[in-house]
Amino acid sequence: MISHLSPDTRAALERAAMPDFARWQRMVYATGGCAQPVRLHGERLTFNGATGEILDIYRTADEPTGFLLTACGNRRASRCPACSAVYKDDTYHLIISGLRGGKGVPEDVGGHPRVFATFTAPSFGAVHAHRTGRDGKTLPCRPRRDSPVCQHGRYEGCGRRHERDDPQVGQPLCVSCYDYQGAVLWNAHAGELWRRFTQALPSTLARLLGVRRAVLRETLRLSYAKVAEYQARGLVHFHAVIRLDGPDGPTSPPPDWATVPLLDEAIRQAAAQIVIPTSEKSPDGPPVVLLRWGDQIDVRPVYVSADLDGVSDQRVASYVAKYATKGAESAGTVDRRIHDVGDVTRLDVTEHARRMIFTCFALNRLPQYQGLPLRQWAHMLGYRGHFSTKSRHYSTTLGDLRQARADHRAEQARLILGLPERDDRETITVQDWRYAGSGHRHGEAFWADDARQRIATARKIAREREVNGTAAEECPPLRTGQAVMVEKPRDCEEESV
Template sequence: MPEHAAPPVVTPAAARDMAARINRRDFARWAARTRAMGGCAQPIHLRGRVEHLDPLTGELLHRYTTAREPGGVLRVACKTRRASRCPSCAETYRADTYQLVRAGLTGGKGVPSSVASHPAAFVTLTAPSFGTVHARREKPGGAVAPCHPRRNAGTCPHGRAMSCTVRHSADDGRLGEPLCPDCYDHTGSVLFNALAPELWRRFTMALRRRIAKAAGLSLRQLGDTLTLSFAKVAEYQRRGVVHFHAVIRLDGPTGPDSPPPAWATHEVLADAVQQGARAVTVPTPAAPGLPSRSLAWGPQVDLRPITTTGELTDRAVAGYIAKYATKAAECVGTLDRRIRATDDIGTLPVTAHARRLIAECLRLGALPELAELRLADWAHMLGFRGHFSTKSRRYSTTLGALREARILHNQREHEITTGRLPLTDEDQVLVVAHWRYLGQGLTPGEALLTAAITGTPLPPLNPNATEQGSTA
C-alpha cells in the first residue's frame, strides 16, 4: 500500500466490485466477519483447518475448516498499532493501552483500588538539542510568539540567518525543520534515537539507586521494601527525535497490592527523577571518523503528581499516553515502512529533514562498529528501534490479558469461530492446526462495504488486492 494512499474513490469498477460482493450467497457471513473485525482496513487472509483430537484415543472431537468461509478464506484483523495503516485496529490498541495505564492508577483489571493512594508522577524526558529548528511557541492565553526572533543573530558558517520571526501555524510544514540543515547534528540525532532505550534502562536503575540512598538502604534491601513500577510511551518530536512520557509509581514489596513504606513520598520520587535524569549518560560506539561521545537527556524534565481531581487526573494521563501509543515516526514526515534496497532516497515521499536523517542512518548503518545498532534496518524510524509502549512487570495488567478477555467475549457474542471448543481446566485436547497465509487487504468494493457496515472511515485502498482482498 502506498505510504500516503488516498481513500478509495467510488469508481464504476469499485461499484461493480461492491455489487458483486453483495449479491454473493455468502454475503451475510462475510458481513458478520467484517463486523467482528471492527472494520479492519488490512485484514489478513488465511486458509487451513483446525482439528481437536482426544490425546488418548486419537478420536476427532471437532474440526474447523476455512472451506465454509466466504471464498474459502478466513479473514482476521491485522491488529496493528499504527493508525496510519489501520485506524480500526489502532483504536483497539489505544483503548487497551488506556485501560492498562489507568488500571495502574486507580485499580481494576486485577489491580486493587488501593493503588490510587500510592505516590505516582507523570514524567516527561526529552532529548537534548541537536540544532535550532523552527518551532511554534504559544504564550499564556493562546497567542503565538515569533519562532526565533534574535536581534543581531547573524549568519551561520553556511551563510544562513539564525533567526526566524514567523509565527508558525500548527500545520506549518517548516515546523521541526532546522534553520540550517548543514549545521544540524544529524549524527547525534540518529544515535540518540538508537540509544534512547538504553538511556531509559539506565535511568530506571539510577532511580532505584537514588531512592535507596534516600532511605539509607542498599539496593537489595530496597527490593524487600519497595517496588518501582512504570508504564511509558515514546513520542516523536517534530525535529525527529524521541522523548518519553511515563507514569512512575511507588509500591510495596509485592507490587500494587501492597502499600509503599511511609517514607516513600512523592517528594522522594520527584528528587530521584530529577537526580536520575541528570546523572545518566550513554556512550556511543566509536568508529573511524566518528569519535565516541556521551548522550544524555535534555535539560527539560517535566514531573507532575497524578491526582484523581484537577488538571492532571488519571483519566487525562491514561488518555495522553494511549494517544501516542498508536503513532510513530510517520507523524514527523517519514515512512511507516522499512527502507528497501530498491528505494531511491531522493524520491521518497518524506520531508527534507527526514531525508537527511534517513541518509545518515544508512551511512552509519554501513559502519561495522555500529552494526549492533541496526540503523539501516530502522532508518524509516530515524534510528529508534525500541518498543513504543512498555511497562514494568508489576505495573498493572498486560495487553495480552486484555486481548484474551476480548476474544472470549467475542466468542460468546458472535457465531463466527475458528474452531475453539468450550473446555474446562480438566479437559485434555490435542489441537492440530494447519494454516497458509494468502495475503492481506481489501478490494475497492470491500473497502466501501466495510465502511458502510461498521461505520468506520473509508480505509486506504490496497491496489494489489485480489477478489478476496488478498495481496498474494
C-alpha cells in the same frame, strides 16, 4: 449509469453483487473493519476428550468465500485504523488500571505516590517551533533583535507565528548547522538510555535516603509504564507513569516516607547521571559522541482530580494510549522499511526526515557503528526500541486483556451454536490454519472502511450512554451457523473488555 461512476465506486458495487458478499461482509465486521485482514485456510475440530463425541466442526472449505478473515492486529493507526483503535483501548485500560485499580490491581493503588514524567532529547540544532503564551496565543517562533546569521549565512531567528499543524514546525533553521549524525545516534541509543535510567533510579532513591539498595528493596518497589513519541524534529521522547509501591508491588502500600517530592528529585538526579558513549575510544578513530537526556525533564504528580496542581489519571491514560498507536510517520517519515538507499529520493517525506534517513544509511557503513542496525531502522530515523513497555508489577498485561476478549467471544459463539458449557478438562480443540494471503481484494476496501466507521460510531454512542448513566440496548449477534467468532450487525459492536 454505472459507467459514469469512479473506478473505486464501480469496483465496490461489483463486489457487493457477488454471491459471497453477505458472508464476507459479516467476516469484515467480525474483524472490526480491519484494513489489511489475513485470509486463512484450514479447519477447527472441537470434541469431548472423555467420550470422543464431536461437538463442532468448522472448515473454510464450507464457506462461500473459501477462506476465513482475521484481523491483522497492527498497532499503527497509519496502517490499520480499526486494529489500532483496539490497541489504543487496551493500552488505556492497562495504564488506568495501574492508576485507579481494576483488572486484577487493587483500588488502593490510587493512593500510591505516582508521577507523569517526560524525558526529551537534547538540542542538535535550532528548529522552527510552535510556541504559545500563558493566554494561549501563538508567539513568534524565534524572535531575534540583532538579526544574527550563522556561519553559512542563514538568519538564526524566525519571526513567524507557526501554528501547531504548520509543516515548517520541526524543520531546522539551517540544515548545514544541524547535527544530523548526533540526532540519529541519539535515536539509536534512546532505548538504552531508558534502560539505564530504570537501573539507576532505585540506586538514586537509596542514596537520597542514605540506605543501601538492598535495604530499600525490602520496603519499596518501583513500577512504571512508558510510551515513546516522536517530536516534530524527528527525535523520540518518552512519557512515563512512575509509581512507588510496597515491597510486594501494588498490593502493598509504600512506606510513609515515600512521597511525590522524593520521587521527583530521584528522577531528575538519575536522568542527569546517564551518559552513553556511541563508540569505543580510539586514537586513530573519530571523536566519541556522548549521549544523554535533554535538560527539559518534566515531572508532574498524578491525581484522580485535575483540579489539583498536577495532571489527572484519566488524562494521563488517554495521552499514553493516543501515542501508543503512532510511529515515526508523525514526524514526516514513512511507516515501512526502506530497503535501498536509492528509494529515499522518491519517498513522500519532509526534507528534514529525508536527511535523517540518508544519515542512517551513511553511518551504517562506518566500522564504529556496525553494531547498530541503522539501515534496518532508517524509516524510524534510527530508533529501534519498543514504543510501549511496562514493569512487571505495574498492572495487567496486553496479553491478559486480549485473552479476556477472546474468551468473551468464544463464550458468545458457544451460545450461538448451542454447544454445552465448556470444560477445559474434557473439551479439546484441534486447529489447523494456513496463510492464504492478506489485504483486501477488488472493491473490498470501501466496504471494510464503511464497517469500521459504523463500529466506531456505535462505540462512541455506547460511551456517551455510559457517561450519561444509561445502559446501551443489548444488540443480539447474528446467527451464522458454522461461525468461528461472534459477528454483529452493522449498527452494533463487539462488547469491550
